[in-house]
Amino acid sequence: MIFRIELRRSSAVWSALLALSLGVAVLVSFPQGFAGRWIQLASAGRTMLLVLVPLALAGGAWLGRREARSRVGELFATTARPRWRRVLPTAAALGVTMASAYVLMLVIGAGWVAPTARHVTVGAVGLAAAGAVSMVTAAWLGLAAGRAMPWLVTPPALAVVGVLVAGLLPDFVSVNSVLSQDRLPPAALMLSPVYVGGLDDFQTFPVRHSLVQAGWFVAVAVTGLLLYGATRPLTRGLAVLPAALGLAVTLPLLPAGAYEGAARPDPVALELVCDDAGPQVCMTRVHANLLSEVAGPVREALAVLAAKLPDAPTRAVESGHPRSFVRQGLMSDPPRYGADTLVFTAPSYGRTGGADLSGDWYLRTLLAEVWRLDCGDQPYGKEVYLAGEVAASWLVGRAVGYDPETPAAYERFLGLPAQEQRARLAAARADVVACRTDALVAVLR
Incomplete structure (x- = not known):
């Protein structure tokens, strides 16, 4: 009964609606970032916490100042009813509405995922679950702060602190750790629910790490609730014990490298799904919704190659091997394919969840990829890039690429006899398949 009254009369629902509105507005402004992929939707939701956690803190602080704002503290203190019976419905209403706002935001985002996703x-x-728990944590911490500091400036100040501490500070530490190249980001960064780095399509986030995070968020939420309900100094002092215990238990369980260290390759996402209605085209399972x-x-690219190159590829396979995992020793080297296989990259997603194939840019990209070395982390020099653009231009029939020297180098190459052009590029293709670049660079001579 009291819970329903709190939902109707308090600011809990309005705070949650504000969080939901802002979260959905930001999320659906870039649907191509998660369309068709569940892991990307969940990752985007964790990025949205950069905005939602500060709003939950501010909403809790606004509600936490209610007694002081209404000047009923002394009146309530004279009643025989225990304080816990008054604060629990308020905390429950705010926690439920904030967690529901986060879940509903993801449900709305699922409209861009569920119709086409082929991999869960x-x-x-x-x-997603750990993110929802963190919204409850932030709301209850806000309640405690609002009761302890019932000033008008507390909610906005708490929101600013939330952005700095929960989002920007961990991201700053993580980026500087990566740039230093001598150490991984500290595991303690996972104590923040905000992850602005994101996962790629071939990664997953182990459930055990989400459970550890959720346990930490629950411990801090209990501390926030105890601080909100405490009336004595001793009780307030003891209220920090759940958070301290949670820190002692969860910190050793968090992986080195924080979110980057927790991410793992998803072998199911890397499985190939093939279309054999013509020359075989295979894509990874996570991108299988784009195959048609x-x-x-x-x-079309295979037909162009067959018309221009001897021993041209007759099938195509998407390259989806996460090279970062090869470097970390989490996966073996990428699979090697022969000269009969064109290894290509999946196109970007469009706003509706399909492939972004506007214009002829993707065909040009596919023709350029016949000169790409799919051989691990071999370094690319400037000459290799330029030679690849000249070779791609020859296939397309006009100068294409980003290097300003490409048009001139392409014109020089066209000055060779047609038979010589064909022979050089055939040798370049054979060298690229063998993970060598000498014949490709010779295109520039």
Whole structure:
């Protein structure tokens, strides 16, 4: 009964609606970032916490100042009813509405995922669940802060602190750790629910790490609730014990490297799904929803290659091997394919969840990828890039690429006899398949 009254009369619902409105507005402004992929939706939700956690803190602080604002503290203190019976419905109403706002934001985002997604990972569920728990934590901490400091400036100040501490500070520490190249980001960064780095399509986030995070968020939430309900100095002092215990238990369980260290390759996402209605075209399972759209341009590229190159590729396979995991020793080297296989990259997603194939840019990209070395982390020099752009221009029939020297180098190459052009590029293709670049660079001579 009291819980329903709090939902109707308090600011809990309005705070949650504000968080929901802002979260949805930001999320759906870039649907191409998560369309068709559950793990990307869950990852985007954790990024949204950069905005939602500060709002939950501010909403809790606004509600926490209610007694002081209404000047009923002394009146309530004279009643025989225990304080806990008054604060629990308020905290429950705020916690439920804030967590519901986060979940509903993801449900709305799922409208861009569910119709086309072909791969579901339980890691996405763990990411979403831990994010929802963190909203309750932030709301209850805000309640405690609002009661302790019932000033008008407390909610906005708390929101600013939330942005700095929960989002920007961990991101700053993480970036500087990566740039230093001598150490991984500290595991303690996972004590913040905000992850602005994001996962790639071939990664997953183990559920065990989400459970550890959720346990930490629950411990801090209990501390916030105890501080909100405490009336004596001793009780307030003891209220920090759950957070301290949670820190002592969870910090050793968090992985080195924080979120980057926790991410793992998703072998199911890397499985190939093939279309054999013509020259075979294979894509990874996580991108299988794009296969029907991509097969046409890929087969068009194969036809162009067959007309211009001897021993041209007759099938195409998407390259989805996360090279970062190879460097970390989490996966073996990428699979090697022969000269009969064109290894290509999936196109970007559009706003509706399909492939972004506007214009002829993707065909040009596919023709350029026939000169790409899919051989691990071999370094690319300037000459290799330029030679690849000249070779791609020869296939397209006009100068394409980003290097300003490409048009002139392409014109020089066209000055060779047609048979010589064909022979040089055939040798370049054979060298690239063997993970060598000498014949490709010779295109510039």
